[in-house]
Amino acid sequence: MNNNRKFLYGHELVVQACLDAEAEVMYGYPITPTCEILSGWIATGKPSLQTEDEIAAGFAVCGAVLAGQKAFTASGGPGHILLQDGMSMAEGMRLPFVIIVGQRGGPSSGTVIYSQQEVMLACFGGNGEGLRLVYSPATSRELYELTRQAFNDAWQYRFPAIVLTDGYLLKMRSGINLAEIKIENVPAHQLVPEDKIVHWPNIYTMEEELNEQINLAQKDWDEISPPIAKAEILETADAEILLIAHGIVGAAVKEAVKQLRKSGIKAGYFRPITLRPFPKKDLDNLFMKDNLKKIIVIESSSGQLARIVREQLAPEIAVGFEYLQKPGLGIEVEEIIDFIKNN
Amino acid sequence: MPENLAKFCPGCGYPITLLMLNKTLEKLGIQKQAVLGLDIGCALLAWNFLPINTFQTHHGRVVPTMMGFKRARKNSLCVALVGDGGAYAIGLQSLIHAAKRDEPIMVIVTNNTVYGMTGGQTAPTTLNMQITPTSPQGNIEEPFFGPELLKGIVKEGAFLARTAVNEPKQLMEYLEKAIQTQEVGHFSLVEVLSFCPTNWKTVGTQTIDKLNGLKNVFKLGEL
Known part of the structure; x- marks a missing residue:
C-alpha cells in the first residue's frame, strides 16, 4: 500500500499541476465545467482575480506574462470563444499564454459537461495560422502531466498552450501518486524587461512586415513540432x-x-x-x-x-x-x- | 524628446498628449518604470514614439492587459492609452470594472468625438446631430461622459479628470496627479479632448474652434 496515493478530482489535479508548475496567478470567469479550477485555485490563497468576463481574463493573462509572470486561465464553450481574443494576441506576439479548456457541448450554450467539439476552436480559433500548442489528455494522470508540460512548452517555445480536456475528466476522481511524477519547470522570464526599452508592435503597416513575422513564427513552429508532437x-x-x-x-x-x-x-x-x-x-x-x-x-x-x-x-x-x-x-x-x- | 518621428496624421492631437506624458515622466524621473500599453485605434501609432517601454494590445483591451501587467509588476507605472471608442464602447465593461476595483493603473482617453483610425465613424462621444460616415443624417444619440459615469463607481483616492490638448498646463498637471494616484495605489482616468482634422475635415483655426466648442459640452476639470 502506497501512502502517497491520493484519490483526486481532475480539477484538483489541474490546480495542483498549476501550483507545481509554479504558476503565480489565475484570471478567470466561472463557467461549467471549469468552475472548480477557479475556486480551487482561489482556495490555495495564490493571487487570482475573478474578472468581469473571459475577454478580460484573457488579456489580463497577456499582461501578466508580458511582465514575466506565469499566468493562466480556464474556461470552456462560450467562454473559450471569448478567450480566443486574448489567445489571438498571444499567438501574434508569441506570448506564453496557458489555458485549460473544459470542453462542453456546442454550438451556443449547448450542454455543460462534455463534448469534443472545441477541437477546431482550440487548434484554429484565431484569425491566424493556428500556431498554438494543443494537448488532449486521456487520463487523470495525463491531465496533470500535460498541464505541467503546457507551462513548460509555452515558456520555452513562446506559443500559447491549451490543455484541451472536458468535464468528464475534470469531474472524475482517480487514484494517483503525484510523488512519482518528476517534471522540471521551465522558469518564466520578463518579456517586457525592466532594464531596457522595448517597442513591441502587434499590428503592421505593410503586408510584407506581417508576412515576415508569420514566416518567422512558422519556421520556429516547424522546428519545435517534432520534439513536441506526441x-x-x-x-x-x-x-x-x-x-x-x-x-x-x-x-x-x-x-x-x-x-x-x-x-x-x-x-x-x-x-x-x-x-x-x-x-x-x-x-x-x-x-x-x-x-x-x-x-x-x-x-x-x-x-x-x-x-x-x-x-x-x-x-x-x-x-x-x-x-x-x-x-x-x-x-x-x-x-x-x-x-x-x-x- | 521622442524616440522616433510621430506616425500620426498631420495636425493630430495625440502627439501633444504623448509628449506631455513623456515630459511629466521625465520631470518625475520615472521613465524607466513606465510601461505604455496601447489600444488599437490611433493610439497604436505611438508604439515606438517615446523612450519608454511600449506595446500594442487589441481594440478595447488595453485596460485588462495593463491590469494584468500591473498586478504582476507592482513597481511599474502602467499607462493605458486608448481612444473614446476603445474606452467607452467596446472596452467599457473592462473600464468600469477596473475603476470599480480601483486597479492602480492610469488610463488616458483621447476624446476627439470620432473613430479616427477607421475613417471618422460615430463614437460614444460623438455629439448629437454630428454627421459621420455611420450617422449620415446626424447622430441621434447624446454623447457619452466617461469620467462622469465612473464618478459614481470609483473608490476614495481615485483620480478622474478631463482636459484638452490645447490646455498644456492643465494637461500636465492632471497627468502628474494621475501618476501620483497610481503611486499611492489607486485608479486614474484622464480624458483629453483632442482634434482630428483628418476626419473633422477642418483646416487651421476651424480645428481649434471646434476643439474649443467641445469644451462647452465636455466640461474640463477634476471630478
Whole structure:
C-alpha cells in the first residue's frame, strides 16, 4: 500500500499541476465545467482575480506574462470563444499564454459537461495560422502531466498552450501518486524587461512586415513540432484496422482495442496526445508496411478530429476511412466494439 | 524628446498628449518604470514614439492587459492609452470594472468625438446631430461622459479628470496627479479632448474652434 496515493478530482489535479508548475496567478470567469479550477485555485490563497468576463481574463493573462509572470486561465464553450481574443494576441506576439479548456457541448450554450467539439476552436480559433500548442489528455494522470508540460512548452517555445480536456475528466476522481511524477519547470522570464526599452508592435503597416513575422513564427513552429508532437500507439505491427481517437474517448478506444484483440480482430490504436502539433510522422510511419487497410476515427464530434487526421496523413497513403461520430455524447467501450464488429 | 518621428496624421492631437506624458515622466524621473500599453485605434501609432517601454494590445483591451501587467509588476507605472471608442464602447465593461476595483493603473482617453483610425465613424462621444460616415443624417444619440459615469463607481483616492490638448498646463498637471494616484495605489482616468482634422475635415483655426466648442459640452476639470 502506497501512502502517497491520493484519490483526486481532475480539477484538483489541474490546480495542483498549476501550483507545481509554479504558476503565480489565475484570471478567470466561472463557467461549467471549469468552475472548480477557479475556486480551487482561489482556495490555495495564490493571487487570482475573478474578472468581469473571459475577454478580460484573457488579456489580463497577456499582461501578466508580458511582465514575466506565469499566468493562466480556464474556461470552456462560450467562454473559450471569448478567450480566443486574448489567445489571438498571444499567438501574434508569441506570448506564453496557458489555458485549460473544459470542453462542453456546442454550438451556443449547448450542454455543460462534455463534448469534443472545441477541437477546431482550440487548434484554429484565431484569425491566424493556428500556431498554438494543443494537448488532449486521456487520463487523470495525463491531465496533470500535460498541464505541467503546457507551462513548460509555452515558456520555452513562446506559443500559447491549451490543455484541451472536458468535464468528464475534470469531474472524475482517480487514484494517483503525484510523488512519482518528476517534471522540471521551465522558469518564466520578463518579456517586457525592466532594464531596457522595448517597442513591441502587434499590428503592421505593410503586408510584407506581417508576412515576415508569420514566416518567422512558422519556421520556429516547424522546428519545435517534432520534439513536441506526441502520440500513444499500440498493437499496430500487424493491425489491419487503425482506431484513432483523442482525449477521454481515446481511453475507451484503448480498452476496446484490447478486447477486440482477444476476440481475434487485428485492431491497432493511435491516439494523438498533441493535436497541435499533430504527431504526423508517427501516423505516417504506421503505413510503411501495407498491413493497415482502414482507419476508423472515433470522436464525440461530427468529424473535427477526422478533418485533422485526413489533412495530416501523407497524401500518398491510400487507406479507407470510417467514422464513429457522436457529437456531444460520451462513447463507451462496448459501442466501439459493436461498431467495429458490425463494419 | 521622442524616440522616433510621430506616425500620426498631420495636425493630430495625440502627439501633444504623448509628449506631455513623456515630459511629466521625465520631470518625475520615472521613465524607466513606465510601461505604455496601447489600444488599437490611433493610439497604436505611438508604439515606438517615446523612450519608454511600449506595446500594442487589441481594440478595447488595453485596460485588462495593463491590469494584468500591473498586478504582476507592482513597481511599474502602467499607462493605458486608448481612444473614446476603445474606452467607452467596446472596452467599457473592462473600464468600469477596473475603476470599480480601483486597479492602480492610469488610463488616458483621447476624446476627439470620432473613430479616427477607421475613417471618422460615430463614437460614444460623438455629439448629437454630428454627421459621420455611420450617422449620415446626424447622430441621434447624446454623447457619452466617461469620467462622469465612473464618478459614481470609483473608490476614495481615485483620480478622474478631463482636459484638452490645447490646455498644456492643465494637461500636465492632471497627468502628474494621475501618476501620483497610481503611486499611492489607486485608479486614474484622464480624458483629453483632442482634434482630428483628418476626419473633422477642418483646416487651421476651424480645428481649434471646434476643439474649443467641445469644451462647452465636455466640461474640463477634476471630478
